[in-house]
Amino acid sequence: MKIIQDSKVDRQQKHGFRFASVLMSTFAIGAFGAMTFSAAHAQDTNSKIFGKAPTDGTVTVHSDTGITRHGTANGKGRYTLSSLRPGTYVVSLEKDGKTLASLPGVPLFVGVASEVDFACDNDQCTASLAR
The missing domain is CATH 1.10.287 (Helix Hairpins)
Structure with missing residues (x-):
């Protein structure tokens, strides 16, 4: 047993x-x-800033860490500046070396894009952050 x-x-x-x-x-x-x-x-550690802008201007972004990028709008008035590191950016619309509109404090987070639109009427341009 x-x-x-x-x-x-x-x-x-x-x-x-x-x-x-x-x-x-x-x-x-x-x-x-x-x-x-x-x-x-x-x-996926980058982001982008995109939006609407006049086709004859240049969109420039400056980060608080020293990154600067330039881009132009396509024929439909849309621009995209990609491969941007997270941080806080100043987004500006420039034409012929002159800043027409500027928007400081644009936040970028990992994988989350920010939309900044520019509108111009009679040489008066404004920038707005879309939410």
Whole structure:
């Protein structure tokens, strides 16, 4: 009778070890998948500023960290300045070396774009931050 009990214990131990092994493998695969998912999203560290502007002007952005970028509106009056780091920007509309309108304090966050629109009437231009 003692032999039967020892055999029964060995089967239970083997089953327990198998269960623990499968459980640990499942956790390891889940953790690896979570790290891969996080790493893919961690690469998205830039943002952009876009909006409407007159086609004959230049849109310039200056960040509080020293980044400066220039762009022009396309034929439909739309512009996009991409690959910008998070921070606070001053967005300006310039023509012939003269600043026509400027909007300070434009915030950029990782993966979140900001829209700044320029409107001009009779040489009077304004800038607005769309929400």
